[in-house]
Amino acid sequence: MKALTLTLKTSPEQRIDMSALACHLLKSLSVIDIAALTLQCGKRKLRVDELFTIEGSDSQQLIIKNSHDKLDFIGKDLDGGSISVEGDAGAYLAMGMKAGDIKVSGHAGLYAGCEMKKGYLEISGNVGDFLGAALPGNKMGMKGGTILVKGNVGQRAGDHMRRGNILIEGNAGDYCGSRMTAGTIAVMGQTGRYLGYAMRRGTLLLWNQPQLSASFNDCGAHTLAFLPILFASFRSLNSSFADVAQSFNRVQRYAGDMSEMGRGEVLVKL
């Protein structure tokens, strides 16, 4: 069966809620049924075939072509299957994803991978604020899985993150890893101000020396045994993180945020 391919006909004027087009929701639907689904577009509801031309029929392999940054909630609560986005994605990409994988060739908006539980999210471009974070008012951000961003990310990446990996090849904005409960955020580029602000536990793994707050204490240089295992787990990724030359096990360790529990750590490559 050929992958179900939705090609956006024109650039939408209003934001479109794509949450109805998650693979697990389409499993028992025919192409005709899928075409008849309605998506919230601004204050109107539009049929899928009004917005997209439809080809193929395998709903467990969804391709969104000519994608636009007004397509929100792509892969919301995705529970298996794969979604390939050719172009940009809007806000709330892969929100609450439970299983499966989503790949975006362009950029993504706010709250990508927010409250994600498992699975794999790959974004080739840049990402907005609150990557892998908790929704406003919630206390638990990403709880598992892996997010790979090849570009830069905005502010508050991993806010309230609880488990899983966020891998950033580019730069991260201010407040990266803020209020983290656990998990790992790796940043190959530069990081902004207030790194790990109020983090409780978890690891911020950095390739470049950050500007650290006074509430992070230097614990010295160390060779850590878990790092080779962590890097080995990245080998299958289509990323610089898979490059053996990028891996290391010798780091400067900073403990913090001491204004919180102080059980988190910032590890900087030596």
Add this chain to the structure above:
Amino acid sequence: MIINGVTIDATFAEAFPMKATRAIITAQNEKWAMISAQAMTGFATSVIACGCEGAIERVLDPSETPDGRPGVAVMFFAMGGKGLAKQLETRAGQCVLTSPTSALFAGIDGGIRIPLGKNLRYFGDGFQSSKVISGKRYWRIPVMDGEFLAEATTGQVDAIGGGNFLVLAESQPQALAACEAAIEEMRKIPNVIMPFPGGVVRSGSKVGSKYKTLGASTNDAFCPTLKGATRTDLSPEIESVMEIVIDGLTKEDIDKAMRVGIQAVCDLGAQQGIKRISAGNYGGKLGPFHFHLQEIMA
């Protein structure tokens, strides 16, 4: 059956169901991985008094270990899962956690999960932290030489303990040389351990004793000094008997180990003073696994 002048008795070894687990110890170099492994598998020759049977399975190349350092695989066998878990945890805590530069990983991915570093983490007194990597949880416990890394759990599987064969020789040095040759070959077989010192036991036992408090006592039928004093199983020329006990994950693993071991003994042959190969059993009524020597060597 006679191989190279050595008589293979028409008898069988009687073995029992056990629970088994494997752990991988790594360290800065093979020397320290081995020191830790030797400590962990010490006093683990027999379930009769040690609580478990354990030994080093093999040395691992850095490419075979989770953290890419030199390592040693160790295996433990016990009569029940609860006892095995207790032994593993105690030994890991006292012998691996304490050993410089060591790290500890699961050696069996499937099976029932039993704690490896899961409870040792409390040694970290609140400073411990965990990482879930590729679905496996690792505990990082701060210690004085840096950090002790231990996988949270390892696998416990059904296994077999008590495979054995006896080497009957004309002299003690000849019996020992034959057993050493056998052990060298048997250590190349995966999934088995020979838990006694150097893999060889000179004090094979029978069930029961004249003393009420003892459950096992010397196997007098195979004691050469008692040839004229008890109902002996030895011919006049036998001066020394040694036993090799094998625990393994499956019957096939033990079969294979016994075959290469007996073959190594037989290769020395009657000219080197090896006269017979026999095996220990309890009449076949106690253990469900029977390893018939002649079938194994056929």
